[in-house]
Amino acid sequence: MVNNKEFAYDSERNIQTDFARNMTYEEYLKLDDILSAQHRLSDHHDEMLFIVIHQVSELWMKLILHEIHSAIDCIRQDDFSSAFKRLARVSKIQNQIISAWDVLSTLTPAEYIEFRDALGQASGFQSYQYRLIEFALGYKTPHILKIYQKNSELYAVLKEAFGAPGLYDVAIQALARAGFPISSEIVERDFSIPYNEDESVKNAWMKVYQNVDKYWELYELAEKFVDIEDWFQQWRFRHMKTVERIIGFKSGTGGSSGVSYLKKVLDHRFFPELWEIRTEL
Numbered sequence: 432m433v434n435n436k437e438f439a440y441d442s443e444r445n446i447q448t449d450f451a452r453n454m455t456y457e458e459y460l461k462l463d464d465i466l467s468a469q470h471r472l473s474d475h476h477d478e479m480l481f482i483v484i485h486q487v488s489e490l491w492m493k494l495i496l497h498e499i500h501s502a503i504d505c506i507r508q509d510d511f512s513s514a515f516k517r518l519a520r521v522s523k524i525q526n527q528i529i530s531a532w533d534v535l536s537t538l539t540p541a542e543y544i545e546f547r548d549a550l551g552q553a554s555g556f557q558s559y560q561y562r563l564i565e566f567a568l569g570y571k572t573p574h575i576l577k578i579y580q581k582n583s584e585l586y587a588v589l590k591e592a593f594g595a596p597g598l599y600d601v602a603i604q605a606l607a608r609a610g611f612p613i614s615s616e617i618v619e620r621d622f623s624i625p626y627n628e629d630e631s632v633k634n635a636w637m638k639v640y641q642n643v644d645k646y647w648e649l650y651e652l653a654e655k656f657v658d659i660e661d662w663f664q665q666w667r668f669r670h671m672k673t674v675e676r677i678i679g680f681k682s683g684t685g686g687s688s689g690v691s692y693l694k695k696v697l698d699h700r701f702f703p704e705l706w707e708i709r710t711e712l
């Protein structure tokens with residue numbers, strides 16, 4: 432932030448350093464922007480909790496994306512130790528957003544219902560950062576893009592992320608570079624097509640897990656992925672249970688069946704082979 436070009440225009444006069452020296456806490460953190468963005472649509476006391484929980488979750492999602500994208504770059508360069516640091520951080524953040532459900536669970540059905548109508552058709556279903564995380568983890572469901580069709584700028588960002596290789600794709604490429612016989616259809620696949628389980632990928636991970644000492648980096652990478660998927664599923668589960676606790680089986684404002692939809696999403700796996708091999712090891 433401090434290196435922002437706006438402030439780095441006169442290096443001779445050291446304007447940037449001067450600015451940094453005089454800068455206050457709230458200027459650096461843009462607290463005016465962040466703390467003036469909680470606009471309740473009702474005068475119900477608990478709507479503040481609802482807004483803050485979402486905003487906090489979105490901020491953490493921003494950091495998750497930052498870390499995952501960096502981890503993807505690191506894996507592409509076979510820089511595994513840096514990737515481990517990024518991915519370990521992702522899991523810790525996931526832990527934070529899961530804990531947020533404890534706070535939201537203090538909201539009762541009677542309290543929520545008082546401002547639910549004010550939310551109209553808005554829903555977490557539309558969270559584009561959540562979708563960018565799903566894409567970066569390789570979960571590409573084509574109908575999801577349609578949600579954003581009306582916003583051309585956002586649509587372009589999401590479409591690009593949709594077609595880009597995800598975390599699992601670059602790990603599979605690393606397996607191929609390490610000499611594992613990965614089917615060429617997988618290595619050169621169209622990344623905008625949902626990933627389907629593959630036998631050559633499964634065999635490669637099996638070998639990695641059976642020869643941990645030899646393939647320690649790939650093994651550690653796989654275990655970081657399992658951590659992330661595990662936490663992701665726990666987030667989905669806590670969301671589903673919190674929703675059931677607050678709205679029961681009412682349908683969702685986003686147009687879905689509600690809890691039944693959220694339960695169905697729990698069946699999805701990001702890294703299927705890493706779960707499958709556990710039965711066979």
Ligand code: HEM
Pocket residue numbers: 484485488489535538543554555556557558561670674677678682683684685686687688689690692693696
């Ligand atoms: C009172 C609290 C909440 C209720 C009742 C609720 C309800 C729902 C429902 C019913 C859906 C399904 C889509 C729909 O038809 O609307 C959904 C989706 C979603 N919600 Fe929430 N939610 C709550 C809090 C949160 C919070 C705090 C977050 C954090 C950002 C969140 C993020 C999401 C996301 C990302 C989806 C899409 C899930 C997917 O498609 O797999 N929700 N929510």
Ligand SMILES: N[C@@H](CC(=O)c1ccccc1NC=O)C(=O)O
Pocket residue numbers: 485547550553554555556678682683684685
């Ligand atoms: N889908 C929720 C509404 C909801 O939770 C929501 C509404 C606006 C902004 C974020 C939301 N959070 C998660 O879905 C419901 O059906 O009550």
